[in-house]
Amino acid sequence: MNNQRQQKPTLTGQRFKTRKRAPGGTLSDDMTCTDVCLFKAQEDMETMQAYAQVFNKLIRRYKYLEKGFEEEIKKLLLFLKGFTESERNKLAMLTGILLANGNLSASILSSLFNENLVKEGVSACFAVKLFKSWLSEKDINSVAASLRKVGMDNRLMELFPANKRSCEHFSKYFTDAGLKELSDFVRNQQSIGARKELQKELEEQMSRGDPLKDIIVYTQEEIKRNNISEQMMIGLIWSSVMSAVEWNKKEELVTEQAIKHLKQYSLLLKAFTSQGHSELTLLLKIQEYCYDNIHFMKAFQKIVVLLYKADVLSEEVILKWYNDAHLAKGKSVFLQQMKKFVEWLKNAEEESESEEEEAD
Numbered sequence: 001m002n003n004q005r006q007q008k009p010t011l012t013g014q015r016f017k018t019r020k021r022a023p024g025g026t027l028s029d030d031m032t033c034t035d036v037c038l039f040k041a042q043e044d045m046e047t048m049q050a051y052a053q054v055f056n057k058l059i060r061r062y063k064y065l066e067k068g069f070e071e072e073i074k075k076l077l078l079f080l081k082g083f084t085e086s087e088r089n090k091l092a093m094l095t096g097i098l099l100a101n102g103n104l105s106a107s108i109l110s111s112l113f114n115e116n117l118v119k120e121g122v123s124a125c126f127a128v129k130l131f132k133s134w135l136s137e138k139d140i141n142s143v144a145a146s147l148r149k150v151g152m153d154n155r156l157m158e159l160f161p162a163n164k165r166s167c168e169h170f171s172k173y174f175t176d177a178g179l180k181e182l183s184d185f186v187r188n189q190q191s192i193g194a195r196k197e198l199q200k201e202l203e204e205q206m207s208r209g210d211p212l213k214d215i216i217v218y219t220q221e222e223i224k225r226n227n228i229s230e231q232m233m234i235g236l237i238w239s240s241v242m243s244a245v246e247w248n249k250k251e252e253l254v255t256e257q258a259i260k261h262l263k264q265y266s267l268l269l270k271a272f273t274s275q276g277h278s279e280l281t282l283l284l285k286i287q288e289y290c291y292d293n294i295h296f297m298k299a300f301q302k303i304v305v306l307l308y309k310a311d312v313l314s315e316e317v318i319l320k321w322y323n324d325a326h327l328a329k330g331k332s333v334f335l336q337q338m339k340k341f342v343e344w345l346k347n348a349e350e351e352s353e354s355e356e357e358e359a360d
Helices: 002-006 045-061 065-077 085-101 106-113 115-119 122-137 140-149 167-176 180-208 212-226 230-243 251-264 266-271 276-292 294-309 315-325 331-359
Strands: none
Touching: 045 065, 045 085, 045 122, 065 085, 065 106, 085 106, 085 122, 106 115, 106 122, 106 140, 115 122, 122 140, 122 167, 122 180, 140 180, 167 180, 180 212, 180 230, 212 230, 212 266, 230 266, 230 276, 251 266, 251 294, 266 294, 276 294, 276 315, 276 331, 294 315, 294 331, 315 331
8 A cells, every 4th residue: 555655657657757846946956857758858849749648638538637737837937947948948849739739728827927037038038939839739819819818918028027028129039039920919919008008098188178289299199109000099089089978878969969079079080180091990980989879870970060060071081981981880871861961062072173164
């Protein structure tokens, strides 16, 4: 009985053993590796896949091992400095494959945010090997989904020290390492985060009743700082403007309320519709909003006319929207609403052209 308790578990007749962690967090060298050990294996994907298959079979057969295995990997990653570069490479490759196979959760990456590992560049270097391995098995969409599931999609910047924690540095580091897909993903995540913060700040400024000129200056600065296009910005501004008030639920009253509210912010909208594309983006946002908020359905035409009179939307953009650039959402209702106004615009345009010809 005692012999059975002391007997170490074996797999295909071989014992598996890693280097033992000694008290204080260092790795003890008084333990020897068996012949079947990850760190003694060849440093290539085929070999790592074979090891991953063993772990996969074990975990599938003994489900109770799953949680404990993940916790051990987390602990192991905290001691990366105790391994050689080659050993770290093998562990990174294996971890990437296990993540791709679903044997591990992306939450294990939190161990790489350890201050000492980050400071010495171990975390970033390990992450390169890990993500290369992961992306060799799965595409970036699958990897992104796994990261989002555990809230890691917005934390990858923490692989670098605070003074290097910028989108530019991250992008250059991982692009140079051959991971442009990951760089683009993180850049996009940062952009989404910046836009959310910007919209939140705009809503707060509006709720405080800050002067429009101050809001415009702030927004212009944010466009430059975060490299946001005017098209993207006008969408954010529209959402912020429409979120800055509690709308009446009665359809007959909400139109009047919307016109009054939008008049107040027409100068802000005008400041960020200097291009035809931006105007069209705004018009499509209005269409989408009126469709998604059913009590605004009858307000669409009045909103468009208001913004036309305020020089926010031009005649050309309104006609383009009406002819071929509108969305499918509420198409028949909104086109019918705009029919008379569009006819008036066309007649006014023809009269203007006729007057010019007579003057010539």
